[in-house]
Structure formats: structure tokens, C-alpha cells
Amino acid sequence: MSEKGRLILEMAEQASTCTACDLAETRTKVVFGDGSADSPLMLIGEGPGMNEDATGLPFVGRAGTLLDECLREAGMLRKHIYLTNVVKCRPTLEEAGRIKNRPPRADEAGTCVTLWLEKQIAIVQPSVILCLGAPAANAIIHRSFKMTQERGQWFESKYVRFAMAALHPAYILRQEGEAYDTARQTLVDDLMAARDKAKTAKDEPKTTLF
Numbered sequence: 001m002s003e004k005g006r007l008i009l010e011m012a013e014q015a016s017t018c019t020a021c022d023l024a025e026t027r028t029k030v031v032f033g034d035g036s037a038d039s040p041l042m043l044i045g046e047g048p049g050m051n052e053d054a055t056g057l058p059f060v061g062r063a064g065t066l067l068d069e070c071l072r073e074a075g076m077l078r079k080h081i082y083l084t085n086v087v088k089c090r091p092t093l094e095e096a097g098r099i100k101n102r103p104p105r106a107d108e109a110g111t112c113v114t115l116w117l118e119k120q121i122a123i124v125q126p127s128v129i130l131c132l133g134a135p136a137a138n139a140i141i142h143r144s145f146k147m148t149q150e151r152g153q154w155f156e157s158k159y160v161r162f163a164m165a166a167l168h169p170a171y172i173l174r175q176e177g178e179a180y181d182t183a184r185q186t187l188v189d190d191l192m193a194a195r196d197k198a199k200t201a202k203d204e205p206k207t208t209l210f
């Protein structure tokens with residue numbers, strides 16, 4: 001195992017007992033990350049859902065299957081990227097007796113980013129970060145990120161020289177017909193752009209915070 005892989009494993013072990021925010025009270029498993037810690041390309045989603053909470057792995061279930069399909073169409077497998085989320089524990093709410101997913105609150109995201117995501121980025125030192133959905137783009141690119149206007153554009157962030165946002169697979173699954181096909185192809189295109197950028201950018205000097 002590489003040095004980065006070893007450090008990520010150690011950090012995942014530490015995070016597995018984290019109780020720094022309220023999400024610890026309702027989670028089953030901390031979902032730390034997956035893929036290669038040596039990759040120049042990091043994908044960051046919003047947070048675990050029901051399947052991720054049960055398995056401890058990010059992007060499993062329907063959204064994960066769609067992401068894996070789109071990765072393959074963009075010429076990659078999960079082992080070629082490092083994959084994680086803004087928050088490592090599933091945010092939930094109870095509605096009519098049912099437990100549902102909800103977006104992480106700003107305080108939960110802020111705590112988890114400071115405690116874990118920033119340290120993950122510091123170890124992996126990706127050349128490129130692709131944010132899946134607005135919450136990840138808000139954390140990595142800028143706080144008022146607008147997916148409709150800014151998706152697919154490159155930004156320099158304090159974490160990485162090249163950051164971009166793409167549609168979250170769970171959002172794509174909520175589309176129907178032509179809108180679904182268009183959104184799905186958009187994700188494939190953004191993954192290809194991120195792959196190409198990671199290939200050319202990996203020898204450039206790393207930015208900035210770390």
C-alpha cells in the first residue's frame with residue numbers, strides 16, 4: 001500500500017468514532033471514502049444516503065450505479081479516482097414516520113469539512129476536484145455556487161488549482177425522458193473533462209492551503 005493509502009486508512013479509522021456533530025447520533029456507519037488515495041482526481045459528493053450508511057461505502061445504490069456507469073463511459077473506474085463526501089455521516093429527517101435523506105446543515109458541513117475533508121485533500125493532494133452537486137461546490141469552490149450558471153466551468157479554489165462542479169447522480173435520477181438523457185450525458189462529459197484536466201495538470205505545482 002502507498003504512503004497516501006496508509007495515511008487515509010489511519011484517518012478513516014480515527015473518523016469511524018467521530019462524534020463532533022449531531023449526525024453521529026443517527027448514523028449507522030461513518031462513510032469516509034473509496035478509491036485510490038494516489039489519484040490526481042478527487043470526486044466529492046454531498047453526504048451518505050441510506051445504502052451508504054448501511055455499507056460504509058460512498059455512492060452505492062442507484063446513484064452509485066449511475067456514477068459507475070458514467071465513470072466507465074468517461075474511461076475510468078472507481079479505482080482510478082478518490083471518492084468522498086462533504087459530510088461523512090448520513091443526514092436524515094423523519095417525515096410521516098419515515099426516515100428520509102436531507103441536505104447537511106451548514107454547521108454540520110463546516111465541522112466535517114474542517115475535521116476530515118480538508119485533511120483528506122491534504123493527504124491525497126489531487127490536481128483536480130470534481131464536485132458532485134451544489135453542496136460540494138459550495139464547500140470547495142465558493143459559498144454561493146449556482147449549478148445552473150456555473151456547472152462545467154473551471155475554478156481555482158483554496159484547496160486545488162482546478163475545481164469544477166457536475167450534476168449529482170441522485171439529481172439525474174430524478175429527471176425523466178429527454179431531461180434524464182441530457183443530464184446523464186452532461187455528467188459523462190464533465191467526468192471526461194475532469195479526467196483530461198487531471199492528466200495534464202498532475203505535474204503542475206499544487207495550490208495553496210496545504
Ligand code: SF4
Pocket residue numbers: 015018019020021022023024030087088089108111112115116
Ligand atoms: S458528519 Fe463528520 S463531523 Fe459529523 S459526526 Fe460524522 S464524521 Fe464527525
